[in-house]
């Protein structure tokens with residue numbers, strides 16, 4: 270005995286009730302569950318609560334443009350099969366709908382056979398797309414919401430993003446500078462049911478400390494000098510969507526306690542106001558520091574850390590992603606060649622080997638910079654090794670002694686002149702100190718000058734601080 274086949278759900282969107290009744294009559298003998306609505310808005314609500322397998326859509330609706338309804342249905346479920354019903358005079362519109370991805374259209378008046386046949390085909394396509402989607406889910410991907418790379422390390426990242434996207438749980442992203450933390454935050458939002466609502470990003474390191482509270486929670490007119498009108502903050506603007514707090518470890522500790530309250534209760538109190546509002550946001554936080562070390566050093570509140578660190582997402586450094594570096598480089602080369610009007614078509618094998626061998630302290634951002642410079646400065650059909658920056662040259666077979674005029678020994682400070690050699694850590698320390706001095710202690714900018722990640726500098730500073738403390 271076979272179980273009766275599961276009824277397929279059809280959403281019929283038709284504002285003329287007699288016509289809708291006629292279509293339902295046409296489909297009477299099919300194993301279908303037909304839901305009829307007369308308005309666009311009702312159609313979207315119905316699709317949300319009872320997702321249809323196929324849709325019959327009359328483009329002329331009283332409350333919404335039929336093409337907008339089509340777009341919204343496809344945004345919800347890109348695999349849905351939509352059959353357009355159109356009058357003779359509006360075939361252009363139906364063709365436009367097909368261009369937007371509708372499955373087919375039928376011209377009024379039509380008979381039961383025509384409707385049945387079209388619908389059967391639409392349902393068959395739906396079933397096929399489900400099978401393909403199923404396969405695709407299991408397959409490894411080399412692209413995912415703005416990420417390029419098919420390495421095992423990135424497959425794990427994609428899977429985490431996909432599995433957390435549907436929940437409201439807060440996500441804490443860590444990773445060296447340039448590993449794609451912002452890309453990941455966007456991906457979480459886009460893969461989530463919140464994707465049609467706002468994604469609001471706030472960089473805690475880029476906003477002056479005394480303005481940060483108002484940026485997050487908003488302010489009322491007169492709250493401080495310059496507050497000439499009420500202004501909603503990021504938390505309010507992100508209502509229903511995602512709030513991305515970038516460089517979260519840079520947030521001053523007193524503001525961290527206000528943020529903690531918000532994370533616990535969803536209550537927002539604008540600066541200068543006594544009134545609370547409640548919002549529904551999903552928080553994604555990111556840092557290129559080691560958050561636990563920040564907690565231990567007393568710079569980051571432990572209770573806030575645990576509230577935000579519900580789902581950890583660690584982005585691997587580019588040097589640990591195997592072939593991804595070449596894959597990303599090829600995609601970037603194609604983009605830059607197009608943008609700069611150059612004619613490169615590929616990398617010479619030696620260049621690919623050097624891309625693989627280099628350790629990419631600035632990760633994908635550094636790869637972007639290297640390739641952009643190269644494309645701007647050179648031309649040809651192949652990218653050859655001589656076009657790469659000197660620091661990516663293969664290491665020389667015999668280490669060179671620093672020369673008096675060009676080597677680090679002439680750089681001054683603790684570094685001696687001439688042929689004298691000092692321990693490498695001393696050179697490193699001097700260079701980091703110098704970069705910090707030149708940038709006014711701006712760690713991210715110093716990191717850029719040194720072509721290392723800011724977290725490396727933070728780590729070194731901490732290391733030196735603790736060795737100096739123990740030395741005293």
Ligand SMILES: Nc1ncnc2c1ncn2[C@@H]1O[C@H](COP(=O)(O)OP(=O)(O)OP(=O)(O)O)[C@@H](O)[C@H]1O
Pocket residue numbers: 415416417418444445446447448449450451452453556557597633634637
């Ligand atoms: N896997 C990837 N594929 C393609 N592009 C990427 C990938 N990862 C990052 N990028 C690109 O590299 C650049 C840096 O990424 P992003 O800004 O997300 O890094 P980040 O981790 O936030 O860095 P920082 O800590 O310095 O803020 C962006 O232009 C981003 O689009």
Ligand SMILES: [Mg+2]
Pocket residue numbers: 450451515
């Ligand atoms: Mg970032």
